[in-house]
Every structure is written in structure tokens, then in C-alpha cells.
Amino acid sequence: xxxxxxxxxxxxxxxxxxxxxxxxxxxxxxxxxxxxxxxxxxxxxxxxxxxxxxxxxxxxxxxxxxxxxxxxxxxxxxxxxxxxxxxxxxxxxxxxxxxxxxxxxxxxxxxxxxxxxxxxxxxxxxxxxxxxxxxxxxxxxxxxxxxxxxxxxxxxxxxxxxxxxxxxxxxxxxxxxxxxxxxxxxxxxxxxxxxxxxxxxxxxxxxxxxxxxxxxxxxxxxxxxxxxxxxxxxxxxxxxxxxxxxxxxxxxxxxxxxxxxxxxxxxxxxxxxxxxxxxxxxxxxxxxxxxxxxxxxxxxxxxxxxxxxxxxxxxxxxxxxxxxxxxxxxxxxxxxxxxxxxxxx
Amino acid sequence: xxxxxxxxxxxxxxxxxxxxxxxxxxxxxxxxxxxxxxxxxxxxxxxxxxxxxxxxxxxxxxxxxxxxxxxxxxxxxxxxxxxxxxxxxxxxxxxxxxxxxxxxxxxxxxxxxxxxxxxxxxxxxxxxxxxxxxxxxxxxxxxxxxxxxxxxxxxxxxxxxxxxxxxxxxxxxxxxxxxxxxxxxxxxxxxxxxxxxxxxxxxxxxxxxxxxxxxxxxxxxxxxxxxxxxxxxxxxxxxxxxxxxxxxxxxxxxxxxxxxxxxxxxxxxxxxxxxxxxxxxxxxxxxxxxxxxxxxxxxxxxxxxxxxxxxxxxxxxxxxxxxxxxxxxxxxxxxxxxxxxxxxxxxxxxxxxxxxxxxxxxxxxxxxxxxxxxxxxxxxxxxxxxxxxxxxxxxxxxxxxxxxxxxxxxxxxxxxxxxxxxxxxxxxxxxxxxxxxxxxxxxxxxxxxxxxxxxxxxxxxxxxxxxxxxxxxxxxxxxxxxxxxxxxxxxxxxxxxxxxxxxx
Numbered sequence: 001x002x003x004x005x006x007x008x009x010x011x012x013x014x015x016x017x018x019x020x021x022x023x024x025x026x027x028x029x030x031x032x033x034x035x036x037x038x039x040x041x042x043x044x045x046x047x048x049x050x051x052x053x054x055x056x057x058x059x060x061x062x063x064x065x066x067x068x069x070x071x072x073x074x075x076x077x078x079x080x081x082x083x084x085x086x087x088x089x090x091x092x093x094x095x096x097x098x099x100x101x102x103x104x105x106x107x108x109x110x111x112x113x114x115x116x117x118x119x120x121x122x123x124x125x126x127x128x129x130x131x132x133x134x135x136x137x138x139x140x141x142x143x144x145x146x147x148x149x150x151x152x153x154x155x156x157x158x159x160x161x162x163x164x165x166x167x168x169x170x171x172x173x174x175x176x177x178x179x180x181x182x183x184x185x186x187x188x189x190x191x192x193x194x195x196x197x198x199x200x201x202x203x204x205x206x207x208x209x210x211x212x213x214x215x216x217x218x219x220x221x222x223x224x225x226x227x228x229x230x231x232x233x234x235x236x237x238x239x240x241x242x243x244x245x246x247x248x249x250x251x252x253x254x255x256x257x258x259x260x261x262x263x264x265x266x267x268x269x270x271x272x273x274x275x276x277x278x279x280x281x282x283x284x285x286x287x288x289x290x291x292x293x294x295x296x297x298x299x300x301x302x303x304x305x306x307x308x309x310x311x312x313x314x315x316x317x318x319x320x321x322x323x324x325x326x327x328x329x330x331x332x333x334x335x336x337x338x339x340x341x342x343x344x345x
Numbered sequence: 346x347x348x349x350x351x352x353x354x355x356x357x358x359x360x361x362x363x364x365x366x367x368x369x370x371x372x373x374x375x376x377x378x379x380x381x382x383x384x385x386x387x388x389x390x391x392x393x394x395x396x397x398x399x400x401x402x403x404x405x406x407x408x409x410x411x412x413x414x415x416x417x418x419x420x421x422x423x424x425x426x427x428x429x430x431x432x433x434x435x436x437x438x439x440x441x442x443x444x445x446x447x448x449x450x451x452x453x454x455x456x457x458x459x460x461x462x463x464x465x466x467x468x469x470x471x472x473x474x475x476x477x478x479x480x481x482x483x484x485x486x487x488x489x490x491x492x493x494x495x496x497x498x499x500x501x502x503x504x505x506x507x508x509x510x511x512x513x514x515x516x517x518x519x520x521x522x523x524x525x526x527x528x529x530x531x532x533x534x535x536x537x538x539x540x541x542x543x544x545x546x547x548x549x550x551x552x553x554x555x556x557x558x559x560x561x562x563x564x565x566x567x568x569x570x571x572x573x574x575x576x577x578x579x580x581x582x583x584x585x586x587x588x589x590x591x592x593x594x595x596x597x598x599x600x601x602x603x604x605x606x607x608x609x610x611x612x613x614x615x616x617x618x619x620x621x622x623x624x625x626x627x628x629x630x631x632x633x634x635x636x637x638x639x640x641x642x643x644x645x646x647x648x649x650x651x652x653x654x655x656x657x658x659x660x661x662x663x664x665x666x667x668x669x670x671x672x673x674x675x676x677x678x679x680x681x682x683x684x685x686x687x688x689x690x691x692x693x694x695x696x697x698x699x700x701x702x703x704x705x706x707x708x709x710x711x712x713x714x715x716x717x718x719x720x721x722x723x724x725x726x727x728x729x730x731x732x733x734x735x736x737x738x739x740x741x742x743x744x745x746x747x748x749x750x751x752x753x754x755x756x757x758x759x760x761x762x763x764x765x766x767x768x769x770x771x772x773x774x775x776x777x778x779x780x781x782x783x784x785x786x787x788x789x790x791x792x793x794x795x796x797x798x799x800x801x802x803x804x805x806x807x808x809x810x811x812x813x814x815x816x817x818x819x820x821x822x823x824x825x826x827x828x829x830x831x832x833x834x835x836x837x838x839x840x841x842x843x844x845x846x847x848x849x
Contacts, residue, residue: 019480020438211455213447216439220447223436230434232419232448290438341482 023340024284025296032303043313050177051189056305061194062257064301068205069249070276071297076242077222077289078134083250085145087269090115090254092149095264098161105163116251124243128236149266156265168262194256206294222289279304282333346373349535350504355404357390364390366559372535379546380539382556383579383637388539396428397421427497431509433489437482441475445496467495487518506537523549541638542819557581572841603627606796607765612657614647619821625796632799632807635817641800642684645767649674649681675708680758684769690754693743697735697753698724700742704757727756748779765796784810818842
């Protein structure tokens with residue numbers, strides 16, 4: 001008994017020695033793993049095959065990219081709620097470009113990047129240099145993006161461009177993760193192109209935030225803007241870059257979304273900004289700024305969609321059940337966060 | 346010793362205020378130099394000119410015998426002038442090491458290993474009890490302050506400005522900070538130390554520069570300036586121009602046998618004041634005096650329940666009462682006029698009438714609003730009684746002059762018919778005429794049987810109105826004066842404490 005108590009206090013002291021960001025990351029990863037194992041044990045079939053996990057990735061590649069952007073602005077103490085609107089605008093613009101103007105896939109990619117860049121530049125300038133509330137700026141951005149989407153084309157349609165469809169249907173096999181289907185035939189496990197892009201972005205963002213001076217400036221500005229200024233950080237430029245990066249990521253995320261659904265529609269990416277914010281929070285990013293971790297964000301997205309899948313598999317398929325479960329999960333993580341921050345005092 | 350910093354004939358003015366008028370200041374290598382002065386003396390303006398937050402109107406700043414122009418805090422840092430403020434200007438979410446190195450160069454990559462090693466080395470050499478990888482928020486305030494100092498030291502600062510670094514530290518932490526300061530002095534750093542604590546000045550400093558009303562009073566070696574003289578220089582009162590107070594027709598001192606209305610025993614709040622005993626009799630006017638930051642306001646805030654009380658009891662007419670929140674105090678007949686009327690007092694966009702009836706409304710409960718007629722009656726009555734100059738009762742209070750705003754707040758509390766009224770700096774920043782009005786009002790209310798505690802930075806005012814003064818120093822009650830003892834010399838002696846007794 002005594003020994004376990006000692007071990008426990010040792011573990012506790014190790015936990016309390018961690019930074020807020022690392023502790024919240026640990027909690028998120030542990031919760032996700034427990035949740036997934038729980039689903040495998042109790043709900044069985046749907047969760048046992050590795051492909052079930054890869055499907056979560058396939059479904060959520062775009063959300064992972066959008067959440068990376070959201071985490072970045074939230075760490076810097078800002079917010080961006082235009083990413084869902086930008087996603088819709090990107091899908092519609094690319095769809096019209098590919099089908100009505102006979103454009104190339106590479107051109108569509110550049111178009112998506114350009115749209116994201118434009119939103120990032122304008123919103124970043126307004127937030128950082130004119131010092132307008134990021135919520136208001138990006139709210140305007142969201143309305144603008146949604147409006148523009150409908151102006152470009154009011155009706156949703158599926159893209160028929162052959163090269164694009166080929167790219168959309170490209171499957172990247174994951175070696176050694178396949179399984180046998182009912183007929184006993186071996187089926188390879190696969191992910192879509194979007195997942196590869198998402199994973200690359202997660203790695204890139206992680207490295208920027210962890211190992212560059214700029215990355216650490218994002219944390220400093222989010223932690224205490226006034227102090228960051230006194231410490232010699234260019235606060236305006238840092239805030240500008242955070243909104244800019246988020247805009248670019250929204251452009252990329254929009255294209256990945258487009259690649260997944262293969263259609264242009266004003267309803268594409270509806271509510272994506274809220275899912276991205278929720279994922280970031282579950283992943284240990286704090287709305288108050290200064291705390292967060294991109295790996296946590298990845299697990300935040302995975303947790304969010306896993307819980308949705310669990311609710312669905314448990315036969316509670318109605319939309320409101322999902323809503324209530326996600327709400328409860330958010331609440332729990334917010335409480336955990338405030339405990340983590342309060343432990344210092 | 347080499348002179349590292351010299352300020353010559355510095356002028357700085359703001360609209361309507363001459364904040365600095367021809368101030369000189371000089372700092373030697375390896376010297377701890379105290380900058381002293383009461384409110385509005387110009388200490389913080391001088392510091393801000395020196396750190397590039399403000400630009401001077403006139404004058405020269407010489408650093409190592411070369412004239413410099415300081416445009417921003419970053420500029421100052423580059424030139425070797427670092428400042429550690431009372432409010433920590435570090436990022437709580439980052440590690441100790443990051444806080445020491447961030448923002449210092451424009452390199453692209455963050456080298457964690459090199460940074461942590463460098464930070465660990467400095468922390469060890471300065472004997473600071475923190476680990477480089479620890480998150481800053483998990484350090485005590487004192488250690489955070491030391492980390493800020495370590496950053497400054499590592500940036501090879503020649504001049505280190507410590508702006509009230511000790512106000513939120515306990516004694517042991519202050520001791521650690523002093524050790525660090527002495528250590529830096531021996532390395533040749535010049536330190537400018539701003540503080541309100543006299544004891545601390547005499548413990549670590551080599552020289553004192555005193556400012557008053559934006560002007561230089563003088564620079565003194567610590568050994569040449571006894572405490573009493575320091576206090577007298579800060580307050581601007583000569584030690585021998587005091588007997589005139591006797592001639593003034595003073596309110597007759599209330600007999601000591603009138604009943605005690607409120608009494609506290611060992612009261613202390615979380616704002617760091619030492620437990621104090623206090624009582625006030627019916628119809629008495631007493632006051633708390635002491636230098637800025639000595640804990641005058643904290644005492645009355647504790648009585649009113651405005652700060653969290655951590656120990657002690659309050660008795661009313663001999664029976665113990667519980668005061669946890671201001672509303673408890675109000676229900677027991679205590680009214681409190683806060684020190685800063687802009688923050689704690691007025692609600693600028695509401696009308697004079699609404700501001701006046703606010704406290705009474707709170708006591709009555711928000712669900713039983715006064716009728717318009719009642720509210721008008723109250724407002725008009727007190728506007729007349731206190732001769733508040735306002736266009737009408739509907740005028741927003743923010744458009745009134747400071748003195749008239751203050752009268753409205755006094756009216757607000759008088760309306761609740763308190764038995765005990767606490768006035769914390771009611772006369773700050775208002776014109777002379779209104780000051781006299783308020784003093785007269787205090788005496789009139791007391792003669793009608795109200796007990797009043799009056800706090801003011803101007804000792805004259807307190808001598809004129811109070812029959813008993815409680816003297817505070819460094820957040821402790823250090824004496825009580827009444828009757829014949831009520832004069833400038835006694836007050837200054839008591840504020841200065843210890844040393845002055847030895848001199849007698």
C-alpha cells in the first residue's frame with residue numbers, strides 16, 4: 001500500500017512538473033487511447049479493423065488541417081471563425097474552375113492557396129495592424145466567404161473533370177494493416193491523398209511551433225501580449241503571421257475537403273470552424289491563449305470523431321445525441337484545463 | 346567610482362501637469378540608489394523617460410559620458426538599461442529559460458539545449474532557486490522577479506531599474522532579492538531602486554534622491570540623511586514649522602468616555618497588512634496616516650470587507666459581527682468612500698441621480714426600485730445639501746468636475762444614513778474650495794454623532810479634522826497620536842520610527 005502511494009506521489013510530482021501544454025497533451029492522448037480501446041472492447045466489430053481508424057482519418061483530413069490553423073491563432077490569443085466559409089468558397093471556386101473553365105488540377109490547387117492567402121492577408125492586417133477584434137474580423141470574413149460562394153454558383157454540383165476524379169479516388173495503401181473480408185479476400189488498408197497532406201502539415205506546424213523563434217513568439221504573445229512586447233517581440237507581426245498562416249491553412253484544408261467530397265457546394269464545410277475550435281480545445285489548446293500543442297490538436301480531431309462514431313455505433317444515431325455527447329466532452333476538457341492552470345496557484 | 350548614468354535638467358509635461366521640472370539624477374557604477382517621493386513626485390515619469398516609454402521635453406541623458414536618445418523600451422534595453430517592474434512583464438506560460446532568452450535576437454531556430462544550459466548557468470551563478478525548464482507560472486512571484494533580473498543581467502545591463510519590486514513579496518523573499526541586489530552591486534551594476542518602504546531603503550541603498558512635485562529636492566548619501574529628515578523632505582514639511590497648529594481653533598476633542606462604536610482585534614486581510622487593533626467612538630473623527638503604500642487604505646478596506654479578511658474580529662457596540670463582503674458592512678451601518686473614485690466609485694455614464702441613490706438601492710434590493718419621485722427627492726435634497734454643481738440630476742456624472750463627483754459619492758453614502766463613515770482620500774485631485782467644504786462637512790457630521798475615519802495624504806488636513814491619528818509604516822500600525830501629540834513633528838517621527846527615538 002505504502003509503496004503504491006509513494007509511486008503515485010512520484011507520478012503526481014512528475015505531472016505537476018510538466019508545462020501546461022505538455023500536461024494537456026498527455027491527457028488528450030491518454031483519453032483518446034482509452035476511448036478507442038473501450039470502443040474496441042465493448043462495441044467490437046466496427047472498431048476492430050485498422051481500416052476503421054484510417055476511415056476516421058479519411059473523413060477528417062480537412063478538419064485536421066483547419067484545426068491546425070485554429071490552434072495556431074488560439075495559441076496566439078486570437079480566433080478565426082472564417083475557415084468554414086473559406087472551405088465552401090474554395091470548393092465552389094475550384095469546382096467551377098475545373099468543370100466550367102476546363103482548368104487543370106494544379107491550377108485549382110493554386111486557386112485554393114490563393115483564396116486562403118487573400119483571406120489570411122486581409123484578416124491578419126485588420127487584426128494585427130488596425131487592432132480590431134479577431135472575432136469580428138473573421139465573422140465578417142465568414143459572411144463574405146459564404147456570400148461569394150453563392151455568387152460564384154448557387155447550385156451544388158459534382159465535379160466531372162477526369163484528372164481530378166482520378167486524384168480524388170487515389171488510394172495510398174498502408175502496408176501490413178489490411179484485413180480479410182467476409183469472403184476471405186485480403187483487402188489493403190488505405191488512406192486518401194488528403195490524409196498525407198494533413199499529416200505533413202501537422203509535422204510542419206509542430207516543428208514551427210516547437211523549434212523556431214517565431215513559433216515560440218506565438219506562445220509568448222498568447223501568454224501575455226504586453227509582456228511579449230516588453231521582452232522585445234514584434235507583437236504586431238506575430239499576430240499578423242498567425243492569422244495569415246490560419247488563412248493559408250484554410251485554403252489548403254478547403255482543397256483537401258474538396259478532394260474528399262468531390263463537389264462544390266455552399267454547404268460544404270458548414271460548421272467546420274466550430275468543429276475545429278472544439279477539436280483544438282479537446283486537444284489542449286486554450287482559448288485564453290499561450291497554451292496548446294499541434295499533436296494534441298490531431299488527437300483532438302480524432303477524439304471528437306471517435307466519440308461521434310461511438311455514439312452512432314451504440315445506436316444513438318440522432319443528431320442531438322451527437323451534439324450532447326460532444327458538448328459534455330468539451331465541458332469536461334474545459335474543466336480539466338482550468339484545473340491544470342489553477343494547480344500553479 | 347565611475348559615473349555610468351547622468352540625467353541633466355530633465356523636463357517633461359503633460360497637458361495641465363508639469364511632471365518633471367529640471368530634474369538631475371546621477372548613478373555610479375556599483376551603487377544602489379533609492380529614488381523616493383510621494384504620489385505625484387515624478388518618480389514614475391522619470392523612470393519612464395529613462396526607459397523610453399515617454400520622450401523628454403528637454404534635458405540630456407548621458408550614458409557612459411555620451412549623450413543618448415532613448416526612443417523605446419527595446420532601445421533602452423539595447424543600450425544596457427533594463428527595468429524590472431512591480432507587475433511581472435514575463436510570459437507565465439513559457440519556461441524560465443525561454444523567458445530569459447525570448448525576443449533577444451532574430452535567429453530563425455530555437456536551440457533548446459543551448460538555451461537551457463545558458464539559463465541554468467546564470468540561475469546558478471545568481472543563486473536563484475528555479476530550474477531552467479520549469480514553467481514560469483509555477484515559480485513564486487519573488488522568483489519570477491529574480492528571473493526578470495537574471496534576464497537583465499544576462500543582457501549585460503549597466504543600469505538596472507527596480508520599480509517597486511518588493512511590494513508583493515514577503516520578508517524572506519525580500520531578503521533573497523536584497524542578496525541578489527548586493528551581488529549585482531559587487532559586479533559593478535548600477536541599480537535604481539524605487540520603493541515605499543523606508544526600512545528597505547536603509548537596508549540596501551547607498552544613496553537617496555528625493556523628488557517632490559516634479560522637482561529635485563536633493564541627493565544624499567544614506568549616512569547623511571536620518572529617517573525623519575527623509576520623511577520631512579518627501580512630505581515637504583520642515584521640522585520646525587509646526588507649532589502654528591496649536592493656535593488653530595480645533596474641534597474640541599470628544600471625551601474619551603463616549604461609547605466605542607466599532608472595534609477590531611487582530612484584523613488582517615490578504616493584502617499583506619499586519620494584524621491591527623482599532624476602535625472608533627461615537628461622534629469621533631480619527632484617521633490613518635503614513636506614507637504612500639504604508640497600508641492606510643488596506644486597513645479600512647479590511648474593516649469594510651472590501652478585501653478578503655484572513656484573521657481577526659470586528660465588534661459593534663461590544664457584540665461580534667461578521668463582515669465578509671461590503672454588503673455586510675453596509676447593513677451594519679458602515680459606509681466606505683473608496684480611494685480611487687474613477688475605478689471604485691463613480692459609474693460615469695449614469696446620471697447624478699442614479700449615482701446618488703445607488704448604495705441605498707443596493708441595500709433595499711434591486712427588485713424593489715425607487716419610484717422616480719422618491720429618487721428625485723433624494724437626489725435634489727443632497728444636491729442642495731452638499732451644494733453639488735450640476736446642470737440637473739439627469740446629467741451624466743462623468744461631465745461633472747472631480748470635486749463635484751466626489752460630493753455625489755459622499756451623498757450616495759450619506760443617503761444610507763451610516764453610523765460609521767470611512768472617507769479614503771476624499772480630497773485628492775479636487776479644488777481647494779471643495780476640500781474645505783468636505784472638511785467642514787466631516788466635522789458637522791461628527792458633531793451630529795456620526796463616527797468618521799478620514800484618510801488623506803495631506804497631513805494638514807488630517808490635523809485639522811481628526812482628534813486621533815493612527816500612524817502606519819510598512820503595513821504595520823506603529824503608533825497612535827491624540828491631543829497634544831497631534832503635530833507634524835510627532836507624525837513624522839512616528840512614521841520614521843526607530844531611529845528618531847535614538848536621536849532624542
